[in-house]
Amino acid sequence: MKKKLGxxxxxxxxxxxxxxxxxxxxxxxxxxxxxxGFLYVGPADDGGWSQVHDQGRAKMVxxxxxxxxxxxxxxxxxxxxxxxxxxxDMVDQGCTIIFGTSYGFMDGMVEAAKEFPxxxxxHCSGYMTSDNLGTYFxxxxxxxxxxxxxxxxxxxxxxxxxxxxxxxxxxxxxxxxFALGVKSVNPTATVNVSWTNTWYDPTxxxxxxxxxxxxxxxxxxxxxxxxxVMEAAKEAGKxxxxxxxxxATTMSEVYMTAPLWDFSGYYTERVQAVIDGTWKSDTYWGGxxxxxxxxxxxxxxxxxxxxxxxDTATAAIKAxxxxxxxxxxxxxxxxxxxNAGTVLTDEAELSMDWFVDxxxxxxx
Amino acid sequence: xxxxxxxxxxxxxxxxxxxxTLGEIISEKVGxxxxxxxxxxxxxxxxxxxxxxxxxxxxxxxxxxxxxxxAGALIYALLTVSFKANxxxxxxxxxxxxxxxxxxFGKTFVGKKVPEAITTFFQPIKLPFLGDIPFIGDIxxxxxxxxxxxxxxxxxxxxxxxxxxWGLNTRMIGENPVAADASGIPVDKYKYFxxxxxxxxxxxxxxxxxxxxxSVYPVNVVSGRGWIAVxxxxxxxxxxxxxxxxxxxxxxxxxxxxxxxxxxLPVSIYLxxxxxxxxTVFVLLFTSMRKINNKKEPAWLGKNYFKEDR
Numbered sequence: 001m002k003k004k005l006g007x008x009x010x011x012x013x014x015x016x017x018x019x020x021x022x023x024x025x026x027x028x029x030x031x032x033x034x035x036x037g038f039l040y041v042g043p044a045d046d047g048g049w050s051q052v053h054d055q056g057r058a059k060m061v062x063x064x065x066x067x068x069x070x071x072x073x074x075x076x077x078x079x080x081x082x083x084x085x086x087x088x089d090m091v092d093q094g095c096t097i098i099f100g101t102s103y104g105f106m107d108g109m110v111e112a113a114k115e116f117p118x119x120x121x122x123h124c125s126g127y128m129t130s131d132n133l134g135t136y137f138x139x140x141x142x143x144x145x146x147x148x149x150x151x152x153x154x155x156x157x158x159x160x161x162x163x164x165x166x167x168x169x170x171x172x173x174x175x176x177x178f179a180l181g182v183k184s185v186n187p188t189a190t191v192n193v194s195w196t197n198t199w200y201d202p203t204x205x206x207x208x209x210x211x212x213x214x215x216x217x218x219x220x221x222x223x224x225x226x227x228x229v230m231e232a233a234k235e236a237g238k239x240x241x242x243x244x245x246x247x248a249t250t251m252s253e254v255y256m257t258a259p260l261w262d263f264s265g266y267y268t269e270r271v272q273a274v275i276d277g278t279w280k281s282d283t284y285w286g287g288x289x290x291x292x293x294x295x296x297x298x299x300x301x302x303x304x305x306x307x308x309x310x311d312t313a314t315a316a317i318k319a320x321x322x323x324x325x326x327x328x329x330x331x332x333x334x335x336x337x338x339n340a341g342t343v344l345t346d347e348a349e350l351s352m353d354w355f356v357d358x359x360x361x362x363x364x
Numbered sequence: 365x366x367x368x369x370x371x372x373x374x375x376x377x378x379x380x381x382x383x384x385t386l387g388e389i390i391s392e393k394v395g396x397x398x399x400x401x402x403x404x405x406x407x408x409x410x411x412x413x414x415x416x417x418x419x420x421x422x423x424x425x426x427x428x429x430x431x432x433x434x435a436g437a438l439i440y441a442l443l444t445v446s447f448k449a450n451x452x453x454x455x456x457x458x459x460x461x462x463x464x465x466x467x468x469f470g471k472t473f474v475g476k477k478v479p480e481a482i483t484t485f486f487q488p489i490k491l492p493f494l495g496d497i498p499f500i501g502d503i504x505x506x507x508x509x510x511x512x513x514x515x516x517x518x519x520x521x522x523x524x525x526x527x528x529x530w531g532l533n534t535r536m537i538g539e540n541p542v543a544a545d546a547s548g549i550p551v552d553k554y555k556y557f558x559x560x561x562x563x564x565x566x567x568x569x570x571x572x573x574x575x576x577x578x579s580v581y582p583v584n585v586v587s588g589r590g591w592i593a594v595x596x597x598x599x600x601x602x603x604x605x606x607x608x609x610x611x612x613x614x615x616x617x618x619x620x621x622x623x624x625x626x627x628x629l630p631v632s633i634y635l636x637x638x639x640x641x642x643x644t645v646f647v648l649l650f651t652s653m654r655k656i657n658n659k660k661e662p663a664w665l666g667k668n669y670f671k672e673d674r
Contacts, residue, residue, distance in 0.1 A: 046583055047475050194622050202582040211622035214369050226582050250475060
């Protein structure tokens with residue numbers, strides 16, 4: 001009896017903690033408002049990917065000034081059943097459009113879209129679409145290229161560290177864009193890649209950065225969601241390029257700039273379309289012109305010439321005269337991957353599995 | 365030079381494992397398999413950080429981390445020693461609980477920095493004389509005081525287990541609580557003491573990550589290292605000295621892939637993350653084949669002792 005009581009007590013404590021921990025969603029009973037659902041893969045304040053989406057969500061809600069309410073679910077597992085049951089819950093609460101913000105939600109989003117044909121679905125970074133399921137993503141490679149310019153001008157050892165999560169096209173594309181940016185201002189510098197096989201594990205990220213710094217890199221860049229890489233740079237007295245969110249205040253000793261996301265414009269536009277009844281399934285892949293991606297303000301730690309060079313490149317990208325993946329581009333083996341005078345197709349960008357010639361490391 | 369730096373980084377990476385492994389050894393020696401290591405480390409990491417952030421004092425931070433881990437272990441001890449609940453299930457529950465505990469209480473602290481006073485206190489300090497020994501000095505004696513404290517702990521726990529009466533009693537309970545009880549040893553008291561001490565050490569291991577290794581608080585800083593520590597106990601064959609070697613070996617494996625990537629070896633990096641577990645399987649095989657009694661797990665490991673059944 002005592003034993004059962006003890007187990008029961010522990011179970012109760014856990015239930016209370018998890019309920020309290022998950023209760024950040026907001027609901028309301030009035031019908032005049034449009035309800036929007038958001039699924040996050042991590043906590044809304046993870047300092048990275050989910051936080052970026054949550055900031056976009058918050059701005060969107062502010063824009064509609066009471067006419068839109070959101071239902072948020074954090075830490076949704078990247079499994080079909082978890083996604084579908086979360087969506088059901090959101091539809092029950094009256095959501096008419098639901099955003100799934102992680103690649104791994106794809107199967108669940110497809111299934112849920114079939115189950116609720118009257119609800120609109122949007123999936124970030126996926127490739128599956130249907131009549132009521134659209135996809136959206138941004139060309140983060142554009143600001144990545146710009147951050148490469150800053151790194152290329154900064155490095156004195158001509159070795160730049162790049163800590164990246166997974167050897168998948170999204171990361172490879174970012175590395176290549178960055179390396180091309182470096183090359184545009186500093187043809188002799190190399191980008192040294194280290195894979196961590198995790199999106200978020202600060203200790204692993206830091207260890208990876210320490211190793212590359214010890215091997216002579218004096219600037220770090222990252223495709224990771226924590227600030228651990230910048231910490232390693234700080235301890236070694238080096239400089240850093242961040243990712244996702246500005247670290248200008250938290251990592252002021254090393255932070256030069258970062259490629260940033262801003263989903264608020266897109267979320268506002270799509271929710272407006274639902275309100276107006278004009279929403280249609282689409283595959284959106286916006287660039288710097290739309291404001292969905294941008295380069296953060298360059299801090300005074302960056303070399304003086306960086307601002308002007310980045311401004312020139314930014315203007316060229318926005319005007320359409322500079323394409324990040326314009327030929328001629330050679331890979332590590334010297335094979336020409338993009339011919340002079342042509343640009344890489346979207347399909348080739350989405351399946352990229354090779355590094356440009358100034359990258360040290362391998363895609364595996 | 366680069367190799368020395370690698371080894372020194374391996375010691376650093378292995379230190380959190382060492383604390384937790386030493387704790388788990390003590391707990392298993394008294395016959396209690398506590399799979400809650402991950403949870404207790406998480407509790408120590410988050411409470412250690414919060415205390416450090418609030419008080420700005422390294423001693424307060426470390427003390428609170430140890431207390432948090434001990435509190436987690438106390439729940440486990442209450443359920444398994446007093447209420448005789450299943451050890452495996454209780455331990456797993458504690459792990460899940462600890463992760464939730466850390467997520468809940470750490471939520472508002474994500475992205476906050478460890479105060480300057482603490483970072484300075486835990487900065488690597490080169491020891492006089494010892495630090496001047498070539499190779500060894502750079503690897504072992506140019507570290508944080510947190511690391512030095514773990515060296516002392518290894519010796520202290522070895523002495524406790526093998527050179528004191530209390531250690532003898534502890535080991536006896538793990539091997540045969542019936543006989544221990546019959547000879548007048550207060551079995552439950554010993555169990556409580558060892559289990560709670562295990563929790564405190566796990567808490568310290570977790571706090572090493574949030575206070576020393578990383579200086580900005582992140583979500584889920586422990587991320588599975590508690591499970592490696594559980595493996596490490598078997599790998600070390602319940603011996604504190606071997607636990608030290610094992611911890612640094614596992615620490616080295618943890619970071620090896622980043623140092624080897626530049627050589628472009630035709631080996632998948634996933635292999636390195638799997639190696640600690642693979643090595644543990646081999647040690648298990650090896651010890652069970654050789655049937656070495658003093659290198660096997662305590663006979664009553666995982667089994668609860670019912671006085672009434674005696």
